[in-house]
Amino acid sequence: MPMKGRFPVRRTLQYLSQGDVVFKRSVKVMTVNYNTAGELSEGARKFVFFNIPQIQYKNPWVQIMLFRNMTPSPFLRFYLDNGEQVLVDVENKTNKEITEHVKKILGKSKEVLEKEERERKKLSHPATFGPKKYHLRECMCEVEGQVPCPAVVPLPKEMRGKYKAAMKNEA
Amino acid sequence: MSVPRGAIHAKWIVGKVIGTKMQKTAKVRVTRLVLDPYLLKFFNKRKTYFAHDPLQQCVVGDIVLLKALPERRSKHVKHELAEIVFKGAGLLCPQCPRGQLAKIPLCEKGGSQERCPLQPPGQKRDQQPVQTPVSQCQT
Numbered sequence: 001m002p003m004k005g006r007f008p009v010r011r012t013l014q015y016l017s018q019g020d021v022v023f024k025r026s027v028k029v030m031t032v033n034y035n036t037a038g039e040l041s042e043g044a045r046k047f048v049f050f051n052i053p054q055i056q057y058k059n060p061w062v063q064i065m066l067f068r069n070m071t072p073s074p075f076l077r078f079y080l081d082n083g084e085q086v087l088v089d090v091e092n093k094t095n096k097e098i099t100e101h102v103k104k105i106l107g108k109s110k111e112v113l114e115k116e117e118r119e120r121k122k123l124s125h126p127a128t129f130g131p132k133k134y135h136l137r138e139c140m141c142e143v144e145g146q147v148p149c150p151a152v153v154p155l156p157k158e159m160r161g162k163y164k165a166a167m168k169n170e171a
Numbered sequence: 172m173s174v175p176r177g178a179i180h181a182k183w184i185v186g187k188v189i190g191t192k193m194q195k196t197a198k199v200r201v202t203r204l205v206l207d208p209y210l211l212k213f214f215n216k217r218k219t220y221f222a223h224d225p226l227q228q229c230v231v232g233d234i235v236l237l238k239a240l241p242e243r244r245s246k247h248v249k250h251e252l253a254e255i256v257f258k259g260a261g262l263l264c265p266q267c268p269r270g271q272l273a274k275i276p277l278c279e280k281g282g283s284q285e286r287c288p289l290q291p292p293g294q295k296r297d298q299q300p301v302q303t304p305v306s307q308c309q310t
Contacts, residue, residue: 002210011210011211011212012211013211016206016211028182028183028184029183029184029185029236031185031256052204052213053212053213056204056206056213057206063181063184063185063201063203064203064204065185065202067234067257070257079183079185079236081182081183083238083253
């Protein structure tokens with residue numbers, strides 16, 4: 001049931017997270033004008049079909065709009081925060097070339113992305129416990145080799161507070 | 172009594188004009204691609220914004236670029252019209268059956284499948300249309 005349609009691999013989280021175009025903060029809107037017929041727009045059509053989901057997944061706050069059959073030649077247009085517009089002509093280009101070009105002109109570089117990743121890792125300490133959103137593990141019982149969670153595996157009699165209290169009273 | 176509201180989140184947005192019946196205000200529909208969590212497919216989610224259009228130059232069907240105002244103009248109007256990107260994008264052909272867009276004439280050179288751009292009336296083919304300064308990137 002889930003893997004239906006043309007190229008259902010596009011609808012997997014692994015494919016979506018493989019996208020490597022992360023736009024700079026100044027990019028706010030991206031519009032793609034392309035045609036549904038014609039060899040000149042073939043690359044643009046493939047770009048929309050294969051790469052746009054990856055780009056949108058990595059840039060959830062960038063508005064992406066698609067316009068079909070409005071102009072004779074395909075192009076991309078980016079609207080930046082300072083009012084500047086960037087026009088990218090994609091006629092006669094393959095989808096890989098378009099992605100590479102967009103990454104080169106408006107994407108964050110590898111060094112910047114690695115730096116951001118290091119900053120994010122610094123904020124979270126791997127040795128602490130707490131909610132899954134902020135920590136790696138919630139409880140010591142999740143660590144291999146430690147006492148398992150009593151909700152899953154009952155504790156041995158000697159470790160229960162009830163037994164320990166009874167032994168104390170006897171003594 | 173005015174309630175203090177948060178800062179406007181969408182600074183620049185592109186949308187289609189769906190109504191101009193208000194004075195100096197255009198109703199704009201903005202679509203964003205939102206991922207469905209089960210199907211893992213992107214669908215268009217629409218939201219309506221009201222934009223201030225002092226010259227009332229928008230027509231229903233225009234594709235427009237809106238800019239967030241520094242302070243909201245009224246309860247619902249938080250954006251202003253920055254630029255009309257495509258004028259008359261939803262032109263309906265009077266002769267074709269209902270719902271069909273006006274057909275753009277085929278290019279005469281080379282018999283290619285690409286079509287010639289629509290020329291505004293009174294403008295020659297060689298004349299460049301007036302546009303806002305745009306930086307063009309080519310490989």
